[in-house]
Amino acid sequence: MESIQESFNKMPGNKKFQQQYQEMKKAIMADADIRAFIEEHDEVDDKMVDRSLARLYEYTTQAKRCEGCPGLANCINMMQGYEPELFINRSVIDIRYNRCPTRMEDEKNKKRNEMIQSYYIPKEILQATFADLDDEDPVRVEAIGTAIQYVEEFVPGETSKGLYIHGGFGVGKTFILGAIANQLAKDKGVRSQFIYTPDFFRQMKSAIQDQSIDAKLDYLKETPLLILDDIGAENISSWVRDDILGALLQYRMTEGLPTLYSSNLDYSLLEEHLAYSHKSGIEETKAKRIMERIKHFTTPVFLEGKNRRV
Template identity: 30%
Template structure:
């Protein structure tokens, strides 16, 4: 019985097209969903993205799939597209340095100058602390918009609770991109904004992920912008200790009156909710 099976496999492997690249292309008929040819198809794998190794049937790698050279390129493109979609900040798109009014408050003027400089040449971390409506999210969004449109650098703006939801969702087995790839994409993005840190109602899993993300970017000193309206005590101890490192993190406290109220788009935040906490 076993021998018959190996004969069948040998016969099958003879039918698989070979080429100069060591791994051979998979037979098209085995990959129905990807048979649609177009002229951009890779000459090595025919656009399938995967190859199987040209080894005898008794070889341990027989039948194993290997990603083609074109595969990682395609993955990169997928991830870049995903990054763009994720960074689709909708209403935050219009928030730029040009439409921020630094004259509302001296702290807004200081924050404006610092974030503008940072956007031009992002190094280290910036932490924008201040109550709702003080303009910190506007400035954080302006940094990302500047980075994307002027510096043309991959940048990601994420509201922390949304980020954690997103990571949880990526455990979907039908997804084209795995959880690890997504996590890596966010971890390695050249500029990351984490908006509203401390408001997340995180499970221990999510807390751990957030810590891993922040800790990695801290250790690699990757440009990161964090906004919060929370006092230091409200932040996870391990994250707080990284955020308190003044060698890497520039702390900017915004104490401006409710910026959105000024623009007539928002009801004023009650005084009691507008406490300003000192960081670090």
């Protein structure tokens, strides 16, 4: 393979090209990473450098180690999210591109996010972390501590008990559930399904028409961690209570699968809510049956504080 230098020597009136070539080579050889590579490889000589000049020039134009990284979307490298690495390829110095730290972290985050599926949950909740929680308010410290302890003690495939986080409007119940889901996905690879309960129950009613109820319900029954957000805010009916919620919780109780809840209602008020439906009136026994499945497999956590939505 003929080097660039040899090609220039054959060209008529090559002084201009020679000058440009030497300036480019000088700039390339001034690159600290290139100099370090050459020093580490005794087989590299001037001829190999000349043959490799085009690839070495490409190397100098690429960012390495994500220095000054503007983010994947604005990565300046030829292959976004990949950084160059020099290696000896027979008689030339060549380049291969490897995933950079930013891309690897991005892929890791995407994989974690894919583990948290959701129905009608805002994006910011799905990205919540414990670091984002305001624990300066003393009345919230205990609840947040309980949530953190739950994550620390969670054993995939063994933990069967969940949390029932209740309190007023806008105090951060849903955000804490999001932080739990994210931390469990990150630390222990736990896949979860996060549901805004009122909208989900409405969807289940509409699923009667396309006969997809069983498939949707089976998926929720078997998910490793189920999160029912804002339970008690839905318009209850005997069908939703008994055939959807009851069947769902019965299966998860039998299989030892944990469920987390948030609600504006404590256990007693939720039981009253579940007991009443417009068509069937008050059915206390059926409501108690549901509540036994919730109370026996959750730890109540009261969260108070100011309404953070106003």
